[in-house]
């Protein structure tokens with residue numbers, strides 16, 4: 001039995017939901033509300049000592065890190081293959097999985113703070129002291145420091161600009177890769193596409209959606225349409241926000 005601990009709009013959770021849907025795998029869903037800080041509760045931290053989502057449980061065995069979960073699902077449930085057979089295409093798959101972690105994730109996270117994360121924190125009406133007490137519960141010193149820094153100062157314009165510059169650079173590489181093949185690692189949809197798709201979805205609702213527009217990056221725009229046309233995409237992204245008080249619903 002598979003169980004996924006995830007948050008509806010978390011890009012890392014969306015990757016895993018995409019792979020589960022492509023592989024037609026059923027799973028029990030445990031929504032972890034990041035803005036009620038459920039990911040720092042003692043019970044959840046026992047599963048995921050980093051205090052982040054997603055976490056996959058497979059018959060009592062725990063796997064963390066979205067990209068590791070993608071690889072795990074591929075090896076454990078190979079009936080629907082999402083890793084190419086060709087060694088070069090496998091290498092390209094690993095590059096895009098790596099890019100999703102090295103470049104996409106933390107820069108999208110930075111760019112998401114002011115328009116998305118801060119808005120939700122504000123809607124919860126915590127006092128500064130309450131937020132500091134919440135940070136003290138975070139098991140991960142890297143995330144706790146970032147959290148404290150952001151509740152005090154937000155994300156500066158300069159940090160945002162740097163994040164967008166990194167994303168622009170990544171998108172340019174992606175546009176280049178899609179000149180050669182229909183999908184990121186070859187002519188078949190793969191874990192490479194799954195690792196990147198949630199970031200394109202997110203960029204569309206941030207401050208510079210033109211970065212992925214058809215006018216600016218026609219190959220990415222076409223690829224993104226093809227991703228969204230997949231039934232598994234529709235299934236994975238139909239997971240609605242259970243928190244109806246959340247000001248954001250995409």
Ligand SMILES: N[C@@H](CCC(=O)N[C@@H](CS)C(=O)NCC(=O)O)C(=O)O
Nearest residue numbers: 010011012052053054065066067143
């Ligand atoms: N490298 C990790 C990153 C996990 C991660 O940072 N997840 C985000 C959501 S996409 C999270 O839980 N953030 C909570 C926080 O920063 O407080 C993975 O890919 O699973």
